Structures are given as C-alpha cells and as structure tokens.
Amino acid sequence: MKKLLIIALLPLIIFLATSVQTKRTIELNESTSVWELLKALGEPEPNHTVNTEVRGYSVAIGKVIVENGFGSVEGKKVRLQSKHFVCTSCHNITKEDPDLSKVDPQARLDYCAENGMPYLQGTTLYGAVNRMSFYNGDYEKKYGDLVTPARNNLREAIQLCAVECSQGRRLNTMELESVLGYLWTLDLKLADLNLKDEEFQKIESHLKDNSKDHTSAIALLKSKYLQYSPAHFVAPPADRKKGNGLTGDLENGKKFYETSCLHCHENERYSFFNLDDSKQSFCYLNGRFGKYSHASVYQVARWGTPPHPGKRAYMPQYTAEKMSEQQLADLRAYIESRAE
Amino acid sequence: MNKVILFCLLFFIGNSLTAQDKVFETFKDTRVINTHSVEVLKHRNLDFRIGHRFGDLLGDNGGWPTFYGLEIAQDVLFGFEYGVSDQLTIGLSRTKGSGPLKQLINGTLKYRILHQSTGEKPMPVSLTVLGIGTFSTMQKSKDPDLINFFEETAHRLVYGGQILIARKFSSGFSLQLVPSYIHRNIVPFGDANGILSLGVATRIQMTKVFGLIVDATLPVSGSRPEGTGYYMPLGVGLEIDTGGHVFQINFTNATGISEADYIPYTTSNWGDNEFRLGFTISRIFNL
Numbered sequence: 001m002k003k004l005l006i007i008a009l010l011p012l013i014i015f016l017a018t019s020v021q022t023k024r025t026i027e028l029n030e031s032t033s034v035w036e037l038l039k040a041l042g043e044p045e046p047n048h049t050v051n052t053e054v055r056g057y058s059v060a061i062g063k064v065i066v067e068n069g070f071g072s073v074e075g076k077k078v079r080l081q082s083k084h085f086v087c088t089s090c091h092n093i094t095k096e097d098p099d100l101s102k103v104d105p106q107a108r109l110d111y112c113a114e115n116g117m118p119y120l121q122g123t124t125l126y127g128a129v130n131r132m133s134f135y136n137g138d139y140e141k142k143y144g145d146l147v148t149p150a151r152n153n154l155r156e157a158i159q160l161c162a163v164e165c166s167q168g169r170r171l172n173t174m175e176l177e178s179v180l181g182y183l184w185t186l187d188l189k190l191a192d193l194n195l196k197d198e199e200f201q202k203i204e205s206h207l208k209d210n211s212k213d214h215t216s217a218i219a220l221l222k223s224k225y226l227q228y229s230p231a232h233f234v235a236p237p238a239d240r241k242k243g244n245g246l247t248g249d250l251e252n253g254k255k256f257y258e259t260s261c262l263h264c265h266e267n268e269r270y271s272f273f274n275l276d277d278s279k280q281s282f283c284y285l286n287g288r289f290g291k292y293s294h295a296s297v298y299q300v301a302r303w304g305t306p307p308h309p310g311k312r313a314y315m316p317q318y319t320a321e322k323m324s325e326q327q328l329a330d331l332r333a334y335i336e337s338r339a340e
Numbered sequence: 341m342n343k344v345i346l347f348c349l350l351f352f353i354g355n356s357l358t359a360q361d362k363v364f365e366t367f368k369d370t371r372v373i374n375t376h377s378v379e380v381l382k383h384r385n386l387d388f389r390i391g392h393r394f395g396d397l398l399g400d401n402g403g404w405p406t407f408y409g410l411e412i413a414q415d416v417l418f419g420f421e422y423g424v425s426d427q428l429t430i431g432l433s434r435t436k437g438s439g440p441l442k443q444l445i446n447g448t449l450k451y452r453i454l455h456q457s458t459g460e461k462p463m464p465v466s467l468t469v470l471g472i473g474t475f476s477t478m479q480k481s482k483d484p485d486l487i488n489f490f491e492e493t494a495h496r497l498v499y500g501g502q503i504l505i506a507r508k509f510s511s512g513f514s515l516q517l518v519p520s521y522i523h524r525n526i527v528p529f530g531d532a533n534g535i536l537s538l539g540v541a542t543r544i545q546m547t548k549v550f551g552l553i554v555d556a557t558l559p560v561s562g563s564r565p566e567g568t569g570y571y572m573p574l575g576v577g578l579e580i581d582t583g584g585h586v587f588q589i590n591f592t593n594a595t596g597i598s599e600a601d602y603i604p605y606t607t608s609n610w611g612d613n614e615f616r617l618g619f620t621i622s623r624i625f626n627l
Contacts, residue, residue, distance in 0.1 A: 083384070083626040267364040268382075272624060273583035274365065278511035284548035 028204055030191035034130060037190065038221060041206060041214040048129060048154035050181045056174040062182030065175055066093065066125065069168075078175065082168025089270045090122035090165070090316055095192055100127065100225035105324045106252075113255050118263035121316040122165075123229040127188040128154065129180075133228035135160065138319065141233065155180065165316065167307060193224035232320040236298035241290040244325050248333020256323075256331050264315070271315065279338065286339035289332060297335065301328060360457035366466055366508040367516070369586045369622055370421060370429065370450070372541040372555040373575030374594050374602050375518050378468045378506035380452045381423030386625045389433065391417035391597050391618070398613035409616050414438045414595040417620075419446070422627075427452045438595035439605030440487040440528070441476040441498070446598045448472055456508060470502040472522070474600035487526055495526035498600035502539075516541040518557070522603050535561045535604050543579070551579040553588070557603055573606040575618075588620040 026032065026040045039045060051057070056076065064071040064078055069086035071078050087093075096119075097104070098111045112119040134157035135147045143164060150157040155176055162168050171179060195203070199220060206217035237244040265275035275281045288295040294305045294315075304317035367377035370387065381387055395412025396402035402409050419433020431448035454467035476496040481488045490496055500523055506516035518539030527533050541555035556574040577590030593615045594602035608614035 267362075271583070276364070276511070278548075280511060280545060280548040 026207065028190070028200075028207060030189065032190040034188040034190060034193065034221060034225075037203070037207075038218060041218050041221075043218050046129070046132065046154075047152075048180060050184055051177050052181070054174050054177040057177050057181060059178065059181040059185060061175065062178035062180065065171070065179050066182055080168075081162060081171065081175075082166035084168070085166045085270060087125065087161075087166075089264065090120050092117055092120055092124040092126065093186060094124065094126050096120075096124045096126070099194065100188070100192060101223060103226070103230060103321045105322055105327060109252070109255060109259065109327065113259050117259070119256065119260040120263065121318055121322050125183060126186045127192070127225065128183050128186065130188045130225060131228050135231075136228050137231035138233040139231050154183075167314075188225060193221065195224065230321055233317065234302050234320045234323075234325070236296075236302045240292075240296065240298050243289070243332055244329055246326055246329035248329040248331070248336075249326075250330070250334050250337050252327065253330035253332070253334025253337075256327055257334055261331075282335050282338035285335045297331065298328075301331075360459035360461065360463070363456040363458065363466070363508050366456065366506045366514045367541075367543050367553075368551060368579055368581050369588070369620075371588075371620065371622075372516070372543070372553050373577045373588070373590045373592055373618075374573050374597070375516075375539045375541050375555045375557060376448075376450065376468075376470050376502065376504060376599075377541065378452070378466045378504040378516055380427060380429040380450050380468060381421055381624070383423050383426045384627045385423040386627050387421040387622055388625070389417065389419050389421065389620065389622045391415075391419075391435075391620045393438070393592070393595055393597060393618040394616045396608065396614050397591070397616055400612075400614075402613065402616075414616060415597045415601065417597045421448070421450075433598070435596070435598045435601065437476065437478070437598075437601055439601045441474075441478065441496070441600070442488075443476060443478040444598055444600060445475045445477060446472065446600065447474075456506075465505050465507045467506075468504040470504060472498075472500045472502070472599050474498040474598055487528060490526075492525075498522065498524045500599060502599070506541075512545045514543040520557070520599070520603065522599060524600070524604060527604075531604075532561055535559050537561070537603055549581055551581070553577045553579050553590070559603060569607050570604075571606050571609045573602045574610060577618075584624055586620075586622045588622075590618045590620075591615050592618055 026036055028037070058073060058076070060073045061076060061078055064073050065081055066087040069082055070080040094115075094117065096112055096117060097108050099107065109119050133151055134154060135143065135150050140147045143160070146160055146164065150160040158176060158179060159170050162171055202220065203217055206212055206214050261275055264270040265273060268274045285297055289298055290296065292299060294300050300315050301318050301323060305315040307314045367379050370377055370379045370381065393414040393416075395406050395409030395414055397409045406412050413436065415436050415438045417433050417435045419431060421429050421431035423429050429448075429450040431446070431450070433446045435444045435446060436442060437444045449471040450468060452466065452468045454463055454465060456466040457463045474497070476488070478488050480490045483489060484491075500521050502518050502520040504516060504518050506514060508514045518541065520537045520539060521534060522537070523534045525533070537557050537559045539555060539557040542553070544552040546552060554576050556572055558572050559570065571593060573592065573594035575590050575592030575594065577588050580587040593608040593610045594606045595608055595616070596602040596605055608616075
C-alpha cells in the first residue's frame with residue numbers, strides 16, 4: 001500500500017520539484033558578462049537578443065562581416081557588404097574608454113594611443129549590445145527620419161549604418177543575426193566596469209539572496225557605463241584663419257594625427273586622399289584651414305564630407321564627444337609645426 | 341637552375357613574411373608619361389583612363405596652321421585597368437595608333453613581385469613585371485608592300501614584356517628603370533622584329549598635389565642607330581593628384597601611346613621641335 005502510494009505520488013513530487021523557481025546561478029568574476037548578470041538580477045532581455053534559430057546563423061560569419069566585409073566561412077560565402085568600408089573602418093571592437101560611464105575624448109585618445117588602437121569617429125562596437133539607444137542626439141539632423149526606427153533598435157541601427165554610412169547593401173536576416181551574434185561576444189564584462197570592492201560585494205550579495213529587490217543592484221551596474229553615446233555636432237571656428245583661440249599642444253596633436261587621421265588616410269586605406277608623415281602633406285593641410293571646402297581640416301573634422309560619385313562613401317565628422325575644441329587646436333598646432 | 345628558382349622563391353616568400361613597412365606611392369599613377377610605372381592597382385579598384393597626344397606643337401607640321409598641334413589627334417587611348425588582387429592588375433585599352441599599325445587593342449598583365457619596404461628586412465626596390473599584347477584591328481590592305489597587308493592574322497600582333505624596377509628615395513623623389521622587349525610579328529623591310537630597350541622614369545614631387553614627371557626609353561637595337569629616322573621617346577609632364585583623380589599634362593616627342601607604338605615607331609625629334617602636348621585622365625573607382 002505504501003509503495004503504491006509512493007508510486008502514485010511520485011509524478012506529483014517530480015512536478016512540484018521542477019516547478020519550484022530555481023535561482024539562476026552565475027559565477028561572478030572579471031569575465032562575467034554584464035548582461036548575464038543583469039538578467040540574473042531580473043532585468044528583462046533586450047530587444048536585440050539574437051535569434052539563433054535563423055538558418056545559417058553563425059557568429060563566425062558575423063565576425064567576418066564586421067571585420068572584413070566579405071569572405072568565406074566553413075564553405076559559406078558572404079557577399080561583399082560595401083565597396084568602400086568595413087565596420088572596423090569607423091568602429092573599434094575593443095574597449096576604448098578607461099571609464100565607460102563618462103564621455104571624455106582626451107581620456108579616450110590617451111587610452112587608444114596607449115593600447116595601439118585607432119581613435120575613431122564611431123563608437124566602439126564593444127559593448128554595443130549593452131547600449132539601449134543608437135544614432136543619438138544630433139544624428140537626427142543628419143539622417144532625419146531614417147534615425148527613427150534605428151534609435152531604439154540595434155538591428156535597425158546596424159542596417160542604417162550598412163546602407164547609409166557604409167554606402168553598402170542591407171544585410172539579409174542570416175547576416176544580421178550573425179552580426180548580432182558576434183556583437184554579443186563583445187558585450188561588456190564585469191572587469192570593464194571598474195567596480196569598487198564594496199560595489200562588487202553588493203552585487204554578490206544580491207545574487208545570493210533572491211528575496212531582495214534587485215533594483216538598486218541593477219541601477220548600480222548600469223551607472224558604470226553609458227546607456228547610449230551622446231552626439232552633438234559642432235560648427236568649425238567662426239574665424240577659420242584664426243582658429244578657435246585655444247593654444248595647441250603639439251604632442252597631443254601628433255597623437256591625434258597618427259591615431260585618428262592616418263587610420264583612414266595613410267596609404268589610402270579608406271580614402272582616396274592620402275596623408276602621411278611628409279612635409280608635403282602637412283603643407284597642404286596647413287594652407288587650407290581657412291577654406292570652406294573639403295580641403296580644410298576644420299570643414300571635414302566638424303562637418304565631414306558628402307559622398308562622391310564613384311566613391312559614394314564619405315568622411316564621418318567628429319562630434320563634440322569625439323573631438324574636443326582643445327584637440328582640434330592641438331591638431332592644428334601640430335600640422336602648422338610640421339609644415340614649417 | 342632548380343636551386344636558383346627555389347632560392348628566389350624562398351627569398352621572396354621570406355621577405356613577405358617578415359615585419360615590414362611597405363613604401364607607398366613610389367609613383368602616383370600606374371603610368372609615368374609613356375612608360376608604365378611600378379604601381380599596380382589595389383584589389384577591386386577599377387581605373388578608367390583617357391589619354392591623348394596632339395600634333396606637333398612646332399616644327400614643320402606644327403605652329404599656327406595646326407593651332408600648335410591641338411587640331412590634330414596623333415593618338416587617343418580609352419581603357420580600363422582592374423586590380424584583381426593587390427599584386428595583379430589587368431588592363432584593356434583601345435588606341436588609335438600613330439604608327440603603321442592602327443586601331444589597336446592593347447592588353448596588359450601587371451604583377452608586382454617586390455615591394456620596397458623598411459623594417460627588419462628592408463627591400464630597397466619595388467619590382468613589377470608587365471606583359472603586353474597588342475592586336476591591330478585595322479582593315480587589311482590589298483597592297484602587299486604595306487605593313488597592314490596582314491598575310492597572316494598573326495601579323496596583326498605585337499607583344500612584349502617589361503621589368504619595372506623602382507625606388508622611392510624620399511617623399512619628393514622616385515626613380516625607375518625599365519628594361520623592355522617588344523616583338524612585332526611584321527615589320528618594315530630592314531627593321532628588326534625584336535627591340536630591346538631601356539627606359540628610365542622619375543617623379544619629383546613639388547607639392548602634395550603637383551609633381552614633375554619625366555620618362556625616356558632608349559631602344560637598344562641594331563635597327564635603331566642614329567640616322568635611321570627613329571628617335572628616343574622622351575616625355576616631360578606635370579602630374580596633378582586630387583585624390584581619386586590623377587591628371588597629367590605632358591610634352592613628348594612620342595606620337596603613340598601604347599608600347600607597341602611609341603617604342604618602335606617614334607620618328608619625331610625634340611631637336612626639330614617635333615614634340616606635342618598630351619594629357620591623361622585617370623579615375624579610380626571602388627568595385
């Protein structure tokens with residue numbers, strides 16, 4: 001009888017055991033994914049979670065698209081996305097700010113120079129999946145209504161970049177999910193947030209105790225990195241011959257020229273306009289600060305260049321967040337000194 | 341012989357594997373004036389080119405009657421070149437032809453073997469090999485004394501090769517040597533089918549945009565001694581680089597543009613004021 005009772009109750013016992021909400025366990029260390037941590041604390045999944053069910057989905061394909069623009073992965077060919085650019089032309093794929101919670105173009109320039117990275121106009125793709133808003137601020141002035149679907153949707157932001165910025169083709173569903181899959185491998189890690197010991201312990205205690213309200217822990221984590229990249233367009237100096245009135249630092253100007261300008265212009269890497277370390281290049285640039293054409297550093301740094309037939313891509317501008325007025329003065333001072 | 345080939349192969353591969361900074365823009369264009377330069381196109385770049393040679397500026401056939409040669413088109417080139425890879429460029433062009441063979445279709449195959457570089461194992465020069473094939477599509481003549489009688493189809497063909505060796509000494513100065521061999525399947529009586537020549541070219545960059553270019557090709561052939569009416573093609577020009585476009589204005593005694601034309605058939609003499617204005621426009625597209 002007892003045995004019969006146990007056998008009869010067994011399914012109920014199993015049902016009850018499995019239906020008890022299990023606490024999601026996550027190992028907390030430097031390489032812990034910030035998003036995994038947020039989800040463990042109850043944060044809802046973002047709308048750019050990858051659909052891995054898409055036929056042909058592959059993180060490797062996403063990586064090839066982002067880094068090369070085309071290629072072949074495990075026998076699958078990826079058609080050239082853009083004739084002119086790849087994602088890494090304008091975006092790094094590693095951390096590029098020492099403090100992810102702040103916008104500091106000089107700190108970013110120093111960090112990029114120290115780590116052998118280019119200093120680029122586009123925000124790094126590292127941590128892109130941790131951001132919730134894209135094509136922010138003044139980009140609406142540039143792209144108008146095109147920005148609307150992209151602002152809160154990473155998939156649409158990727159497509160907008162693919163078509164408008166890269167002047168290439170839209171990605172198909174498989175390619176888009178693969179790129180997204182690759183971007184998810186670049187999500188922020190706990191080590192990137194520079195948590196203090198007490199902050200780390202707070203997060204740890206919240207993870208261990210499911211009965212707590214995790215709102216403060218989630219807020220703490222999110223305060224350690226920007227939820228979006230602000231973007232404000234800046235006009236060139238009113239008097240282009242005089243400049244912006246700031247005294248330039250030659251060393252910093254050199255750093256900017258070498259890590260930023262030469263990334264695209266050296267050996268015509270991404271531009272038909274070649275720049276190098278020769279006096280001719282500096283003399284050319286120095287003589288044209290005052291102009292209102294794309295030959296002026298002021299013009300292209302603050303307004304960029306429009307697409308040209310045959311090479312429909314263009315030079316993206318530096319927003320205030322990517323190039324401070326001091327950095328612009330530093331660059332001019334360096335160019336002037338090299339042109340002498 | 342096999343050991344020599346193996347050594348060369350290992351030498352080239354070895355140089356390509358070591359950390360090197362390649363020297364960029366020895367010349368700004370794939371041509372100097374008449375000669376090719378050591379430059380090849382980048383992968384997926386398409387170069388659309390238009391070249392023109394006017395009539396004699398001065399001399400017996402120039403001056404005011406021909407508006408200093410501007411009313412005469414000695415040769416015209418329309419063509420494309422494409423970068424199959426960063427080392428290999430193929431080209432196809434049509435030239436009017438200023439020598440006895442006209443309506444020329446010119447094909448080129450250009451491969452960069454060495455790239456001048458600095459670094460751990462510096463390479464002092466860049467080296468590119470060029471294969472040329474030209475086919476005359478002009479109408480066959482019924483006069484057997486004329487070169488375009490074309491008794492055989494192969495008589496329409498001119499082919500050859502060049503080795504382009506160049507060094508960029510500084511951002512302002514580059515120098516190139518061009519040993520060449522051109523073979524014409526049919527030649528005028530007394531001429532030689534094969535012509536060896538040695539070309540030299542230089543670029544002096546005055547500003548970022550403007551450069552002075554000079555090239556000359558000396559035929560080293562028994563059929564081209566002084567007094568035969570053939571002269572060394574020599575050109576001087578101004579090159580203008582606007583980024584994406586390279587414009588060139590030149591003066592040269594050569595009337596032909598393709599190698600099948602200017603190397604064997606230059607009969608104009610600088611000393612008799614038989615030089616002309618020419619220009620080239622080159623536009624690069626990403627494909």
